[in-house]
Amino acid sequence: MSDTVETVKVTIDGQELTVPKGTTILDAAHEAGIHIPTICYHRATTPEGICRMCVVEIEGWRQLQPACKAQCSDGMTIHTRSERVDRARKTILELLASTVDLSEAPEIQAMISEYGADVNRFADGERRQRPFLDDNPFYVRDYDKCVLCWRCIQVCAEDAQFIFALTLSGRGFESRVTTFYDEPMPCTTCVFCGQCVGICPTNALKPKVEWAVEQNMPPEKIREVTSAQALPPRKRTDPTRGGCRWS
Numbered sequence: 001m002s003d004t005v006e007t008v009k010v011t012i013d014g015q016e017l018t019v020p021k022g023t024t025i026l027d028a029a030h031e032a033g034i035h036i037p038t039i040c041y042h043r044a045t046t047p048e049g050i051c052r053m054c055v056v057e058i059e060g061w062r063q064l065q066p067a068c069k070a071q072c073s074d075g076m077t078i079h080t081r082s083e084r085v086d087r088a089r090k091t092i093l094e095l096l097a098s099t100v101d102l103s104e105a106p107e108i109q110a111m112i113s114e115y116g117a118d119v120n121r122f123a124d125g126e127r128r129q130r131p132f133l134d135d136n137p138f139y140v141r142d143y144d145k146c147v148l149c150w151r152c153i154q155v156c157a158e159d160a161q162f163i164f165a166l167t168l169s170g171r172g173f174e175s176r177v178t179t180f181y182d183e184p185m186p187c188t189t190c191v192f193c194g195q196c197v198g199i200c201p202t203n204a205l206k207p208k209v210e211w212a213v214e215q216n217m218p219p220e221k222i223r224e225v226t227s228a229q230a231l232p233p234r235k236r237t238d239p240t241r242g243g244c245r246w247s
């Protein structure tokens with residue numbers, strides 16, 4: 001059996017590269033020192049191609065392709081910044097800004113500046129408004145800031161923790177991250193590892209301590225609300241659901 005790695009040749013923004021077969025366009029561009037913006041992609045999670053911020057133009061291909069998911073194939077000529085690409089990225093940012101609170105998403109804010117996105121272009125768009133969730137001592141959830149990148153769901157599931165406390169619910173505009181049966185977090189399988197908080201790009205998930213400081217709580221109050229003692233006892237009221245309910 002041969003150990004030779006099969007390779008393909010591509011051209012990215014005029015640079016010729018030889019990469020192992022199966023390399024994504026994003027990784028190949030990175031190797032060439034070319035930056036492609038991403039939102040839903042994270043190197044620790046499985047690329048799902050959700051946000052489309054990373055789209056690139058491939059000569060001879062009708063549609064723009066997500067660089068985080070599309071693989072290089074032999075002879076491809078790829079453009080990471082073309083008029084079509086920039087227009088698509090700009091529109092994605094404008095649509096996001098029309099519905100989501102991006103005030104605590106510095107990386108996305110930087111993209112808005114870079115692509116000259118007009119955050120008021122769809123000013124009449126309906127904004128996502130979800131109840132603020134403060135149901136445990138470790139983190140709060142403000143889904144008005146959620147861009148539905150899936151990263152939290154992925155790290156909670158097969159990409160890291162195998163806990164499966166989070167899921168996606170609803171369709172279209174009503175899509176949202178939640179727990180199974182919308183249970184409060186202490187009633188789920190969550191072990192409060194914090195992986196979801198660490199990987200969230202928009203601060204929709206925030207450590208409770210940080211949030212409490214922002215609320216100007218006095219130190220003794222912060223200690224109280226962030227203590228594990230603040231966790232209610234797990235109380236199973238409906239065994240068929242496998243969770244618990246607040247009494």
Ligand code: SF4
Binds near residue numbers: 145150
């Ligand atoms: S809560 Fe954060 S990590 Fe989870 S989907 Fe929303 S933006 Fe992404």
Ligand code: FES
Binds near residue numbers: 037038052055
């Ligand atoms: S970063 Fe590639 S689709 Fe989101």
